[in-house]
Amino acid sequence: GAGSLMRDGAGTVSTQTFYNADGSTTRAGHKSAFPDKDTYVTDSFDIVGDEWKARRSYVWKRQPADKK
Numbered sequence: 001g002a003g004s005l006m007r008d009g010a011g012t013v014s015t016q017t018f019y020n021a022d023g024s025t026t027r028a029g030h031k032s033a034f035p036d037k038d039t040y041v042t043d044s045f046d047i048v049g050d051e052w053k054a055r056r057s058y059v060w061k062r063q064p065a066d067k068k
Contacts, residue, residue, distance in 0.1 A: 010034055015047065038062040 003016030011033035018026045027047035034040055040060040045052040 001016045001018040003014055005012055005014040008031070011031065014030045014032075016028050018028070020026070029045040029047050029052055030042050031045070032040065032042045038061060042058045042060070044055045044057070046055055047053075
């Protein structure tokens, strides 16, 4: 696959094109945001033509380091 990553305000937007063995392609996109210092949210999409079709969303939370 090949793609790009660009800043969008406080987050990012990325697009990827995947090349299949039969010559066909599929496209995917991600929109990411950082709502606070300990949270990272990513929404993923299938891109068909100019339309972004929502697939799923991920929420990543920073966990405190274990204190030993």
